[in-house]
Amino acid sequence: MYSLLFEKLKEVVGAVAPLVAVVCILLFVMISAPLAIVAQFLAGSALVIIGMVLLFAGLDIGVLPMGRFIGAELPKLGSIALVIAVGFAMGFATTVAEPDVLVLASQVDATSNGSIREHVVLYVIALGVAIFVGLAMARIIFGFSVRLMLSLAYGTVIALSFFTPVEFVALSYDAGSVTTGVLTAPVVIALAIGLSSVLAGRSAIADGFGLLGFASIGPIIAVMIMGIILA
Incomplete structure (x- = not known):
């Protein structure tokens, strides 16, 4: 446990250090910020590091093994509808809890x-996200062409762009990007890898990856449709 936390601490510090260094240079050299502001930033950065260490450790200890286990066990129940339903539920639940999505929605x-709650x-x-994760689960089971599914999905996005109010077009693409965050991504990928690993003739590399990129198209289309309805 302690070795895992130490390993995650090294990873997080290495990732956060460049940002902290750049901000400190700006605060001290170019802006001459008060020491209180600098101290507040450094204290906040320390809390971010602690939080990220605990988050990533939690993902490695519980979330990723859970996703792979559920994905591998679902086919044994013999219900394709159940596999797709679980993918839908996991996609919805993780997105609702995704910090990046919460920030975007509040902004x-x-x-x-308050006109858009x-x-x-x-x-x-x-x-x-939930609908497209469900579709991605179906793609893994039935072996649908990922090229075809991506082409159809992006074709729908392009077509809807001509009918969606411009402010919702911009919002929709941000909605797609924030769903690939620190919570949704590992859960969805682990679920797909677990599922593909137990299906005969399936490759965990070919089928387990690409799902997240496909799932991120779902919120783009959903927000565009919302914009058309609200217009």
């Missing part, structure tokens, strides 16, 4: 002065 609410944006994005 949309604040920027629109935070919970509406959150659940629309989560629904889009």
Whole structure:
């Protein structure tokens, strides 16, 4: 346990250190910020490091093994509908809890002065991810062409772009990007790898990856449809 925490601490410090260094240079050299602001930033950075260490350790200890185990055990139940339903539920639940999605939804609410409610944006994005994770589970089971599915999905995005209000077009692409965050990504990938690893003739590399990129198209389409409805 301690070795895992130490390993994650080294990884997080290595990732965060460049950002802290750049900000410190800006605060001391170019902006001449008060010491109170600098101290506040450093204290916040320390809390971020601690939080990230605990988060990544938790993912390695519990979340990733859970996802792979569930993905590998589901086919044994003999129900394709159940596999797809579990993919839908996991996609929805992880997206609702995704920190990046929560930040985006709250910013949309604040920027629109409450005309686009935070919970509406959150659940629309989560629904889009859930539907496409379910479709991705079906692709792994039936062996559908990933090229074909991506082409159809992006073709739908391009077509909807011509009918969606411009502010929702911009929002939709941000909605797609924030769903590939620190919680959704490991759960969805682990679930797909676990599923593909127990299916005959399936490759964990070919089938387990690419799912996240496909799932991120779902919220783009969902937010565009929301924009058309609200327009």
